[in-house]
Amino acid sequence: MKSGKLVLALALPAVLGAAAAHAAAPEARRIELKSVTVHFPKVTRRFTHTGTAKTSYCMICHSTGMITTQPPMLEAAWKAEVAKMKGVYGCPVPSDEVADQLVSYFYALNNKTK
Amino acid sequence: MGYDYAKGRVRPLDAKRRNLLRMTGLLAGAGLLASEAASAFAAGMVELPFANGERRMAKFPQKGEMILQRTRPALLETPMHVYDNRVFTPNDEFFVRWHLADIPQSVNVDSFRLRVHGAVNSPLELTLKQLINDFEPVQVAAVCQCSGNSRGFFAPRVAGGEWGNGAMGNAMWTGVRLKDVLAKAGLGAGAVQVRFNGVDKGVEPKTPDFMKSLAVDHANDGEVMIAYAMNGQQLPLLNGFPLRLVVPGWYATYWVKMLDDIEVLTQPDDNFWMKTAYLIPDTPGADMKPGEAGLKMVPINKMNTRSFITNLHTGSTVHVKHSTLARGIAFGGDAGVAKVMFSADGGATWQDAKLGPDHGKYSFRGWEAHFTPAKKGELALMVKAVNTDGQGQSDQPNWNPAGFMRNVIERVSVRAV
Numbered sequence: 226m227k228s229g230k231l232v233l234a235l236a237l238p239a240v241l242g243a244a245a246a247h248a249a250a251p252e253a254r255r256i257e258l259k260s261v262t263v264h265f266p267k268v269t270r271r272f273t274h275t276g277t278a279k280t281s282y283c284m285i286c287h288s289t290g291m292i293t294t295q296p297p298m299l300e301a302a303w304k305a306e307v308a309k310m311k312g313v314y315g316c317p318v319p320s321d322e323v324a325d326q327l328v329s330y331f332y333a334l335n336n337k338t339k
Numbered sequence: 340m341g342y343d344y345a346k347g348r349v350r351p352l353d354a355k356r357r358n359l360l361r362m363t364g365l366l367a368g369a370g371l372l373a374s375e376a377a378s379a380f381a382a383g384m385v386e387l388p389f390a391n392g393e394r395r396m397a398k399f400p401q402k403g404e405m406i407l408q409r410t411r412p413a414l415l416e417t418p419m420h421v422y423d424n425r426v427f428t429p430n431d432e433f434f435v436r437w438h439l440a441d442i443p444q445s446v447n448v449d450s451f452r453l454r455v456h457g458a459v460n461s462p463l464e465l466t467l468k469q470l471i472n473d474f475e476p477v478q479v480a481a482v483c484q485c486s487g488n489s490r491g492f493f494a495p496r497v498a499g500g501e502w503g504n505g506a507m508g509n510a511m512w513t514g515v516r517l518k519d520v521l522a523k524a525g526l527g528a529g530a531v532q533v534r535f536n537g538v539d540k541g542v543e544p545k546t547p548d549f550m551k552s553l554a555v556d557h558a559n560d561g562e563v564m565i566a567y568a569m570n571g572q573q574l575p576l577l578n579g580f581p582l583r584l585v586v587p588g589w590y591a592t593y594w595v596k597m598l599d600d601i602e603v604l605t606q607p608d609d610n611f612w613m614k615t616a617y618l619i620p621d622t623p624g625a626d627m628k629p630g631e632a633g634l635k636m637v638p639i640n641k642m643n644t645r646s647f648i649t650n651l652h653t654g655s656t657v658h659v660k661h662s663t664l665a666r667g668i669a670f671g672g673d674a675g676v677a678k679v680m681f682s683a684d685g686g687a688t689w690q691d692a693k694l695g696p697d698h699g700k701y702s703f704r705g706w707e708a709h710f711t712p713a714k715k716g717e718l719a720l721m722v723k724a725v726n727t728d729g730q731g732q733s734d735q736p737n738w739n740p741a742g743f744m745r746n747v748i749e750r751v752s753v754r755a756v
Contacts, residue, residue: 258467258567262445263400263576268411286440286542288410296391296496306498313611315545 278330282318283310292331300332307331385418387503388653389491401575403431408500412437412539413577417505422668423649426695426703427480428508430570435577436485436506436591438549438612439541443597446538446580453520453565453582457534457603460525467581471567474515474523479564480702481587482509482670483594486617486639490742495629497742504647504749509670509703512585514566518559520601526555529605533558535584535593536600547611551593552604553586562587565598587701588673590639590743592617613638618741625744626737642672643746644732646679646706646724655753659712666707671726675700678725683710685719686748692722700727712755723748 268288272280283292298306307324310316318324383396385406397407399415408414415435421428448467455463465473485506490499500506521533534552541548557563564585567573574580579596586593592612608614618636619625624643627634646669657663665683669676679692695705712718725731736747 258448258471258573258581260445260447260449261401261573261576261580265413265442265444266397266399266410270410286412286546290407290409290414294391294394294408294501295498296389296491296501298496298498302498313547313615314541315543317543 272330272334275330276326278326279318279323280327280330282316282323283327285316286314292334295335298332298335300328303328303332303335387491387501389501389503390496391501392491392503399435399577401431402435402577403429405432405435406503406505408502412440412442414500415577416502417508419503419505419647419649419652421505422647422703424666424705426509426668426698426705427511427570428703430510430572430575430578433483433508433510433569433575433578434485434506436500437539437577437596439539439546441542442539444576446576446597448581451581451599453599453601455520455524455601455603457601458527458530458605459521459603460527461523463520463524465520467567470515470520470565470582474519476513477516477564478511478513479562479585479587480509480511480698481585482507482642482701482703483585483591484508484642486590486592486743487741489745492736492745493738493742494736495738497740499742506591509668510569511571511698512564512566513568513571514564514582514585516561517563517565517584517601518561520565521559521603524603526559526603527605530555530603531606532604532608534602534604534608534610535595535598536602537579537595537597538599539597549595549612550608550610551595552608552610552613553593555603557586588641590642592639617743619743620739624733624737624746625739626733627739629738629740639743642670643744644671644674644676644724644726644730645669645746645749646722646732647749648720648722648751651720651751651753653751653753655751657712657718657753657755659715659755662709662711664707664709665720665722666705667722668703669706669722669724670703671700671724671728672730673701674726674728674730676704676706676724677727677729679704679706680723680725681706681708681710682721683712683718685750686721689723715755718753718755719750720753721748721750 270289307327311318385394395407396404398404406416413435417432417434421432451467453465487499488506489504491501532552534550536550566583566585582598584595584598617639619639620627621635621637647667649667669679680689681692682689692706692708723732732746732748
């Protein structure tokens with residue numbers, strides 16, 4: 226991995242007083258802007274005991290927290306969420322039957338955690 | 340199975356690739372990742388004060404311990420104590436919010452390019468060096484706040500990122516004026532909006548790419564900035580390294596991260612993230628009744644006024660007949676803070692708080708007040724601010740189906756002993 230660096234002119238944050246909201250940054254000093262490589266934490270959690278619900282479709286884009294942090298919601302609200310993921314965001318849920326299974330599973334899970 | 344960090348998905352690792360990894364010593368790297376993942380979740384738990392509010396604390400790359408709302412794509416909330424006794428939020432505790440899961444985990448500062456194209460006279464492809472050296476550096480202290488900050492407090496509850504109050508932060512941003520970059524490209528005839536796109540994208544090809552647009556006049560107001568530093572340092576990758584749009588006074592949805600593409604449009608932007616998502620009812624305070632239909636919906640825009648108590652929280656203990664300090668932060672949305680008022684009796688009486696140093700109209704402003712509990716028992720502490728345009732905070736919380744723009748007067752309940 227090549228570690229590129231470049232130098233930029235950077236203002237000291239402390240110089241801004243009570244004056245204009247947007248100020249030129251005259252008192253510049255030089256710092257290095259460095260290339261970055263990070264590793265996001267691995268997604269390890271999976272939904273368990275899902276029955277027939279194919280939650281792997283959800284895991285294409287999301288960790289489980291997307292679901293488990295939601296407030297108590299009606300089944301109709303879960304239906305709307307799954308429909309949005311399928312219709313708007315292009316989640317490849319193959320059929321309405323699979324979508325309904327996901328709705329039932331998430332609705333049950335969501336009520337169990339409250 | 341191996342985890343493909345570039346694509347962000349699990350895929351089979353064939354034998355040939357395994358051997359290659361072994362030979363190049365990258366499996367040692369993989370071991371490091373595993374321990375990093377373990378340490379990311381080793382810390383404690385926190386309970387946000389609403390139903391299903393239990394969250395883990397986690398440490399992500401370049402970030403300190405934050406409230407984990409979602410691992411992928413990352414949603415990290417700033418704990419309230421971070422805002423206490425300071426107005427600039429540290430970079431490593433600044434909230435994180437991504438929409439789409441395909442986020443690069445490497446950014447090379449030599450090869451990164453910012454493209455400016457569309458209805459312009461001369462399309463540009465700027466290196467970071469050019470952006471930094473060829474344009475005048477400017478700086479602004481400005482609050483970046485998620486449209487849905489505090490969504491978890493909405494009643495009735497709504498789906499989304501279930502934030503407490505920590506999806507906001509204030510930083511000293513350093514960068515160049517968007518106006519100057521647009522002038523170098525030269526706006527073409529018929530330019531009406533400027534659209535911003537970052538490197539991140541959806542994992543599924545059909546997922547609408549995350550893009551936001553501003554009217555040309557707004558883009559050219561001299562305040563909208565392409566920032567390459569926050570609080571004197573390069574941005575953490577999760578906060579948008581290397582470039583982030585800064586739109587002072589407007590919600591964070593417009594502050595496009597990892598900005599690499601600016602397109603000047605001759606028609607109003609009808610992409611999903613402008614036309615369908617991030618809409619608010621065109622009513623005072625973006626307020627409506629659950630189930631109310633037929634309201635005109637418009638793209639979310641300017642922030643409203645808010646204020647918080649940061650040194651005391653619900654459950655804190657104070658002492659009878661002792662002068663007690665309350666302090667916190669306030670911000671006026673797209674205007675400065677004119678006044679902050681504090682009440683130690685549930686809003687029956689109010690006193691003017693003393694304001695801290697003014698870092699400009701878009702910044703957090705510190706405030707403090709003293710109160711002396713007269714008798715034992717519960718005390719409702721409240722704070723409210725008014726901005727320089729006369730906009731205050733509402734007595735009753737607003738409601739809309741997306742959970743946007745909460746600015747009700749905050750209240751914490753402490754116990755005098």
